[in-house]
Amino acid sequence: xxxxxxxxxxxMGGDLGAEMVLPGAGIALERRPDIRYLIFGEEPVVRPILxxxxxxxxxxxxxxxDVTVRMEDKPSQALRSGRRVSSMWRAIEAVKKxxxxxxxxxxxxxxxxxxxxxxxxxxxxxxxxxxxGLWPTMRGESVVLDIGATIGADAxxxxxxxxxxxxxxxxxxxxxxxxxxxLNIGVEEVKGLDEIKTAGxxxxxxxxxxxxxxxxxxxxxxxxxxxxxxxxxxxxxxxxLKTAEGTARQISSYLRAAMGRSLSARIGYLFARGAFRxxxxxxxxxxxxxGVFLGLDGIVIKxxxxxxxxxxxxxxxxxxxxxxxxxxxxxxxDLAVYHRAGFVAxxxxxxxxxxxxxTGVK
Amino acid sequence: xxxxxxxxxxxMGGDLGAEMVLPGAGIALERRPDIRYLIFGEEPVVRPILxxxxxxxxxxxxxxxDVTVRMEDKPSQALRSGRRVSSMWRAIEAVKKxxxxxxxxxxxxxxxxxxxxxxxxxxxxxxxxxxxGLWPTMRGESVVLDIGATIGADAxxxxxxxxxxxxxxxxxxxxxxxxxxxLNIGVEEVKGLDEIKTAGxxxxxxxxxxxxxxxxxxxxxxxxxxxxxxxxxxxxxxxxLKTAEGTARQISSYLRAAMGRSLSARIGYLFARGAFRxxxxxxxxxxxxxGVFLGLDGIVIKxxxxxxxxxxxxxxxxxxxxxxxxxxxxxxxDLAVYHRAGFVAxxxxxxxxxxxxxTGVK
Numbered sequence: 001x002x003x004x005x006x007x008x009x010x011x012m013g014g015d016l017g018a019e020m021v022l023p024g025a026g027i028a029l030e031r032r033p034d035i036r037y038l039i040f041g042e043e044p045v046v047r048p049i050l051x052x053x054x055x056x057x058x059x060x061x062x063x064x065x066d067v068t069v070r071m072e073d074k075p076s077q078a079l080r081s082g083r084r085v086s087s088m089w090r091a092i093e094a095v096k097k098x099x100x101x102x103x104x105x106x107x108x109x110x111x112x113x114x115x116x117x118x119x120x121x122x123x124x125x126x127x128x129x130x131x132x133g134l135w136p137t138m139r140g141e142s143v144v145l146d147i148g149a150t151i152g153a154d155a156x157x158x159x160x161x162x163x164x165x166x167x168x169x170x171x172x173x174x175x176x177x178x179x180x181x182x183l184n185i186g187v188e189e190v191k192g193l194d195e196i197k198t199a200g201x202x203x204x205x206x207x208x209x210x211x212x213x214x215x216x217x218x219x220x221x222x223x224x225x226x227x228x229x230x231x232x233x234x235x236x237x238x239x240x241l242k243t244a245e246g247t248a249r250q251i252s253s254y255l256r257a258a259m260g261r262s263l264s265a266r267i268g269y270l271f272a273r274g275a276f277r278x279x280x281x282x283x284x285x286x287x288x289x290x291g292v293f294l295g296l297d298g299i300v301i302k303x304x305x306x307x308x309x310x311x312x313x314x315x316x317x318x319x320x321x322x323x324x325x326x327x328x329x330x331x332x333x334d335l336a337v338y339h340r341a342g343f344v345a346x347x348x349x350x351x352x353x354x355x356x357x358x359t360g361v362k
Numbered sequence: 363x364x365x366x367x368x369x370x371x372x373x374m375g376g377d378l379g380a381e382m383v384l385p386g387a388g389i390a391l392e393r394r395p396d397i398r399y400l401i402f403g404e405e406p407v408v409r410p411i412l413x414x415x416x417x418x419x420x421x422x423x424x425x426x427x428d429v430t431v432r433m434e435d436k437p438s439q440a441l442r443s444g445r446r447v448s449s450m451w452r453a454i455e456a457v458k459k460x461x462x463x464x465x466x467x468x469x470x471x472x473x474x475x476x477x478x479x480x481x482x483x484x485x486x487x488x489x490x491x492x493x494x495g496l497w498p499t500m501r502g503e504s505v506v507l508d509i510g511a512t513i514g515a516d517a518x519x520x521x522x523x524x525x526x527x528x529x530x531x532x533x534x535x536x537x538x539x540x541x542x543x544x545l546n547i548g549v550e551e552v553k554g555l556d557e558i559k560t561a562g563x564x565x566x567x568x569x570x571x572x573x574x575x576x577x578x579x580x581x582x583x584x585x586x587x588x589x590x591x592x593x594x595x596x597x598x599x600x601x602x603l604k605t606a607e608g609t610a611r612q613i614s615s616y617l618r619a620a621m622g623r624s625l626s627a628r629i630g631y632l633f634a635r636g637a638f639r640x641x642x643x644x645x646x647x648x649x650x651x652x653g654v655f656l657g658l659d660g661i662v663i664k665x666x667x668x669x670x671x672x673x674x675x676x677x678x679x680x681x682x683x684x685x686x687x688x689x690x691x692x693x694x695x696d697l698a699v700y701h702r703a704g705f706v707a708x709x710x711x712x713x714x715x716x717x718x719x720x721t722g723v724k
Binding site: 251261272 | 630
């Protein structure tokens with residue numbers, strides 16, 4: 001059997017902290033017995049809960065930390081008070097020291113990203129990390145990034161996202177040469193922001209072997225699964241993700257209301273309850289829990305703060321798969337090929353077409 | 363009885379042109395018998411179809427136009443070849459000449475906006491028009507703008523959108539003082555783009571009587587109906603709209619698949635088919651067809667190009683309601699109050715908080 005995968009857990013993150021993290025660690029361990037945990041947190045809080053999960057305890061090393069980053073801390077504040085001493089920092093640091101293969105936290109996203117950047121640094125050739133999510137689609141799953149690391153991205157950063165997302169799709173979805181689309185407001189080449197147009201032109205010209213650039217895609221292409229990887233900057237990606245989550249909840253509530261409105265609908269519901277259970281599972285947001293920080297010299301996974309043990313276990317499993325499938329090596333390989341080709345967007349000529357308004361009238 | 367509402371129709375717009383527009387006009391006339399139409403289009407195409415709809419013909423004046431703007435024309439191209447002579451232009455021009463109260467077209471969005479700006483001009487004090495849509499929510503309907511007129515918006519433009527969207531909500535949703543939210547990536551005040559933060563601060567300080575500014579909202583708040591009016595710039599608005607449409611289609615397809623998978627699910631479907639019909643109606647995109655161009659000295663409604671007669675009829679009805687409820691007067695009134703107060707964002711101090719990255723780390 002291969003080496004176990006060592007996962008550093010921030011036991012204090014999330015709305016419920018260790019009461020959610022440790023049960024989640026137990027569920028993931030059940031599914032992946034070759035996981036070992038390094039658990040970071042406040043001893044008086046974590047020890048009694050850990051005692052209730054003997055299997056997790058047996059597969060873990062516990063490390064006490066004095067400080068907990070709070071969900072409402074600003075990133076700068078978290079760095080000031082939590083650097084070197086908080087459970088969040090120490091989990092990330094375990095990855096840096098190669099004591100763990102991946103860190104998982106359900107804590108404050110801004111703080112986790114700030115600490116990850118500070119501790120792990122970005123990969124050579126990458127200016128800015130991104131958060132990538134797995135998005136359920138009509139054809140399976142797609143990688144969508146950036147879903148909220150940073151607002152805005154220039155052409156070079158979008159190209160970096162395309163390459164890193166492609167590597168993640170190869171690692172996680174087992175696709176040889178993933179298709180990649182740039183999220184835009186129209187598929188015609190004249191539309192959209194200049195940086196997206198430039199990134200599109202350069203990706204087309206580059207003819208990368210690691211990914212298959214298919215052009216611009218629109219918002220409804222995400223759910224269709226038109227591309228294995230959807231690339232956008234963090235503001236738009238976050239709005240798209242939350243809008244889709246909101247729409248799914250909205251439709252579920254319509255469906256519940258419709259099924260309770262008449263006697264025959266309620267009878268129908270009883271006959272079809274297996275089908276409804278399948279649908280609920282399909283729409284369960286816990287199934288796609290686990291945002292992957294890409295572009296850092298180490299793997300960090302962000303779990304939703306409000307999830308439960310089942311959701312947290314999924315985030316742990318995403319981390320596990322990233323390690324087992326060699327995500328970092330795949331990214332490094334793609335970047336090396338790309339940089340050897342001397343292919344850098346910044347040096348390229350700007351597009352001749354300067355039409356930036358959607359209507360073409362200034 | 364009040365004066366009839368005169369609606370100028372571009373009979374050539376949309377994927378099916380007059381074959382979709384005229385049946386749609388018939389459905390709308392059935393529901394609103396006090397509509398009169400001015401129908402613009404190519405005589406050899408439109409006349410034979412109009413002959414099949416005698417009620418529409420009886421309520422209409424037909425005006426032949428030599429030129430048709432094509433769906434694939436660029437806005438600049440459409441303006442060059444279609445100005446003064448196309449059915450699209452002439453429908454808009456009828457609004458300018460006060461021969462019609464509103465124009466409705468299912469043609470090319472970019473061309474329609476370009477021609478509308480050129481012909482009708484923006485209202486005094488408004489720099490840039492927006493396209494507003496009615497978005498079905500868990501609590502009813504909300505106005506969302508800009509869903510695709512222009513990429514980007516500064517603080518002043520976002521404030522203009524807030525006021526115009528508020529006026530539309532008062533006109534269409536019959537709400538005295540609509541709640542307004544600015545679409546952002548987090549509800550905390552430190553987050554988001556500078557222009558959104560500035561617009562938020564100024565809207566809060568302004569204490570407008572025509573609307574109730576409730577702060578930042580996130581993508582999932584749109585479907586929840588957290589605010590009556592959701593304000594964003596055209597790129598994000600368009601991505602959010604299309605993403606929601608894609609998610610709705612995706613869930614419908616999951617549901618269909620689940621209901622066909624087993625015998626008992628199929629039996630359940632038979633019992634609950636009334637409920638499923640209600641759900642389908644609720645999710646029918648034709649129900650929310652009709653984007654309203656706001657900020658122009660006249661009302662123009664954009665119908666989806668791919669809709670059918672039923673959907674087009676809804677766009678016509680949106681235009682009808684805008685006229686009957688005095689949208690333009692409401693917008694003019696709000697703008698006058700606002701400008702009398704000498705409240706202009708451009709003159710305001712920039713926010714002291716310059717943290718533009720979501721993680722706070724540059």
